[in-house]
Amino acid sequence: MSFFKKLKDKFVKEQDAEEENKDQHPSDPAEGDSSVSSDSADEESSPEVSTSVPEKEEPHVNKEPAGRGSVDSHATGTEEDADPDVPGTEEEEGSVGPEAGNPVEDDEGERPSGAVEEEDEKETIASKFKKGLAKTRNSFSSKINDLVARYRTVDEDFFEELEEVLISADVGVTTVMEMIEELEMEVKRRNVQDPQKVKEIISEKLVDIYYGDDDAGEVEGLTENPDGLTVYLFVGVNGVGKTTTIGKLAHRLKSEGKKVTLAAGDTFRAGAIEQLEEWGSRVGVNVTKHSEGSDPAAVVYDGIKAAESRGADVLICDTAGRLQNKVNLMNELSKVKRVIEREIPGAPHEVLLVLDATTGQNAMSQAKTFAEVTDVSGIVLSKLDGTAKGGIVLAIRNELEIPVKLVGLGEKVTDLETFDAHAFVYGLFADMIEEYEED
Ligand SMILES: Nc1nc2c(ncn2[C@@H]2O[C@H](COP(=O)(O)OP(=O)(O)OP(=O)(O)O)[C@@H](O)[C@H]2O)c(=O)[nH]1
Ligand SMILES: [Mg+2]
Secondary structure, X not given: OOHHHHHHHXXXXXXXXXXXXXXXXXXXXXXXOOOOOOOOOXXXXXXXXXXXXXXXXXOOOOOOOOOOOOXXXXXXXXXXXXXXXXXXXXXXXXXXXXXXXXXXXXXXXXXXXXXXXXXXXXXXXXXXXXXXXXXXXXXXXXXXXXXXXXXXXXXXXXXXXXXXXXXXXXXXXXXXXXXXXXXXXXXXXXXXXXXXXHHHHHHHXXXXXHHOOOXXXXXXXXXXXXXXXXXXXXXXXXXXXXXXXXXXXXXXXXXXXOOEXXXXXXXXXXXXXXXHHHHHHHHOOEEEEOOOOOOHHHXXXXXXXXXXXXXXXXXXXXXXXXXXXXXXXXXXXXXXXXXXXXXXXXXXXXXXXXXXXXXXXXXHHHHHHHHHHOOOOEEEEEOHHHOOOOOHHHHHXXXXXOOEEEEEOOOOOOOEEEOOHHHHHHHHHHHHHXXXXXX
């Protein structure tokens, strides 16, 4: 079967059904006009550990929690130097935690998200990828269309130009070379002369390149702990979208029926704890926090204890986004990881490195650095909606050999998807696929 036909069957029908559904049940037009209340941490002035209970408020969309500190607040030289390797986590562990007076909350206060978000959740994966990849698609497919319109036969010059188009979409030189080579072989093998037909082969090869040889082409979801608490640790430099992704993921896991808690392990940046708390109250999950400047490993330890005593299914740990000093980053992350590993064998079940897709090749070099300091199990590529160079997904997977597990496709709480290479390629070629008619 033709590859476009396969994608059309898989994604377009799904979308048509969705649209039909929407016509019958039009959604509430009052989207995104509610506001965030940011008083969640005001009463917290003591440096004590606390597990904050989410306040219930109206669901809202398109509104990012406040509290992102300025870039300046990230940079203090002295703090780095004062980061000892083992500064008494044990002591803190003895004196804090749920036994030390943290209330154990039940789920009574948690209620499902509101109607607007639920409406959003009905959006298909296909339409989310299509929307999120609009910038890349517009730039990429117009270049491809232009290219095939200008060539009457598929020759060397054609491939050379195609190479440029792919590189300009941030696919990455190594990956592009590999891809062009395979394309040339495939075109020869199938004896394709018509450049129009090459579009389809390109789309097919993009999926192949993503999955590589050793993969069955399965979508890779997040690993879960089959017997107990699942722990996810988020890492990445500042501003890439860690906290936002944690909020989105918490929302998603919760709507799947899981009990989720968060640990405010970014004790470094001013406002970071409050930002996570806001997400906690927005999606209705608990947040374990200490005061600013305290030891992230101790926060995470308390997060585990609070999660266990609450019978949570998933704990998601935020961390500070700094990369000024590799040694300190390594010490801090390895200490946090050590605590998690010690408390829950097999955890963390994912170490997720968040990369900002809009930073292009810079994201690649961040990934390399992080991979040197910690075992990254998966990538979260945020802000794919904000770039015309979504090809970075392929470069990351192919050149770093780390799977892209989640992608951020917008700022709404529902704009997080499990990465699916077929849906991604559908997002890139949506117009062509929708128009595709078998001859
Ligand atoms: N358009 C878009 N914006 C996003 C996405 N993910 C995150 N953002 C935005 O990116 C900005 C930074 O996000 P944060 O979650 O605060 O980033 P962080 O990595 O936690 O940053 P630090 O706490 O400073 O280390 C926010 O304005 C988010 O709304 C996405 O998928 N799409
Ligand atoms: Mg953050």
